[in-house]
Amino acid sequence: MASTRRPTYKTGARRSPDRADGTPANVISASKAEPGPGVRSAAPGAPDKQQDNILSFPEPKARRRKRIVLSTIGVIAALVAAVVLTAVYSPVLALRTVTVEGTKLLSAEQVQAALAPLQGKPLPQISDEDVTALLQPLVQVKDVTTQARPPATLAVHITERVPVAKLKHGEGLQLVDVEGIPLSATTEDASVALPVIDAGEGALAPELFHAVTAVLGALPSDVLAKLSDASAKSADAVELKLVDGQTVIWGNAGEKELKARVLTALLKVPADPRNPVRIYDVSVPRHPVTR
Numbered sequence: 001m002a003s004t005r006r007p008t009y010k011t012g013a014r015r016s017p018d019r020a021d022g023t024p025a026n027v028i029s030a031s032k033a034e035p036g037p038g039v040r041s042a043a044p045g046a047p048d049k050q051q052d053n054i055l056s057f058p059e060p061k062a063r064r065r066k067r068i069v070l071s072t073i074g075v076i077a078a079l080v081a082a083v084v085l086t087a088v089y090s091p092v093l094a095l096r097t098v099t100v101e102g103t104k105l106l107s108a109e110q111v112q113a114a115l116a117p118l119q120g121k122p123l124p125q126i127s128d129e130d131v132t133a134l135l136q137p138l139v140q141v142k143d144v145t146t147q148a149r150p151p152a153t154l155a156v157h158i159t160e161r162v163p164v165a166k167l168k169h170g171e172g173l174q175l176v177d178v179e180g181i182p183l184s185a186t187t188e189d190a191s192v193a194l195p196v197i198d199a200g201e202g203a204l205a206p207e208l209f210h211a212v213t214a215v216l217g218a219l220p221s222d223v224l225a226k227l228s229d230a231s232a233k234s235a236d237a238v239e240l241k242l243v244d245g246q247t248v249i250w251g252n253a254g255e256k257e258l259k260a261r262v263l264t265a266l267l268k269v270p271a272d273p274r275n276p277v278r279i280y281d282v283s284v285p286r287h288p289v290t291r
Contacts, residue, residue: 093151094120094123098153101156105183106141114137115131115156118131126146140161141158142159161183164178165230173187178213178214178217193225195227196229208235211232220264223263226244226267248282249280249281
C-alpha cells in the first residue's frame with residue numbers, strides 16, 4: 001500500500017561548511033599569480049598591456065606659460081647683448097668728427113688737436129674722463145662735457161676759466177683767473193678790459209695776490225671793465241682804480257659779495273659835475289662813503 005506521507009523541504013539555502021583557512025566555501029576570489037613553471041611569459045619587446053593603460057595628462061597652463069616667458073626673456077637678452085656688442089665695437093660708429101663749443105681763450109683747432117688720439121675709436125667707448133685727460137694740458141679748460149652724435153661725431157662743450165685781471169710781470173702781461181692761473185699772454189690794448197695787477201720785477205706775495213683776485217672774482221663783468229688796475233698793500237688794504245681816475249677803497253676780502261653789490265649801485269648814480277666823486281669807500285659796505 002502506497003504511503004500517504006508527503007515529502008518536506010527546508011526553507012533557505014544550504015550553507016556549505018567553511019574551509020580550513022576560514023574562507024567561506026561559496027566566496028569566489030581571484031589573484032594574479034606569477035607564471036609557474038611551464039607557463040610562457042610575454043616575449044621580450046612585446047607591448048605591455050598594463051603600460052597601454054597609463055594615461056598622459058597635459059602640462060599645466062601655469063607651468064607652460066612660465067616656460068614660454070623664460071624662453072622669450074632669454075631670446076630678448078641674447079638679442080640685446082648682440083646689439084650692445086655691435087654698437088660698442090662696430091667700426092660704423094668710429095669717431096671721425098669733433099665739434100667744439102664754448103671756447104673764447106682757446107680755438108676749436110687747439111681742442112681738436114688735443115683730442116686727435118680718439119680718432120677711429122667707437123663712440124660708445126669714449127667717456128668724459130677720456131676727453132678730460134687729453135685736455136688737461138690746456139690750462140684754460142675748467143670743465144668739459146661731451147655728447148655722442150652717431151654715427152661718427154663727438155660734440156665737446158668747453159667751460160673755460162674766467163680771466164679777472166692782467167698780471168704784469170716785468171714787460172709781459174698774462175691773463176689770470178681768480179686762482180691766479182695764467183691763461184694766456186695779452187697786451188694793454190682795450191680789447192681785453194680787465195684791471196692790471198702790477199707785480200713789479202719780482203713775484204707778488206701770494207697772500208696779496210689772492211686777496212686781490214678774490215675781490216676781482218666777486219665783481220660783475222661790467223664793473224671789471226671799468227677798472228684800470230688793482231693793488232694791495234696788505235691783505236686788509238685792497239684798492240681798485242677806475243679808468244676815469246676814481247679810487248675804490250675795498251679793504252679786506254670779507255663780505256665781498258655785499259661790497260660788489262654796493263659798488264655796482266654807487267657807480268650807477270649819475271655824476272654831479274659840481275661835486276665829482278673821487279673816492280668810493282666800500283670797506284664798511286653797510287655804511288659806504290663817497291668823497
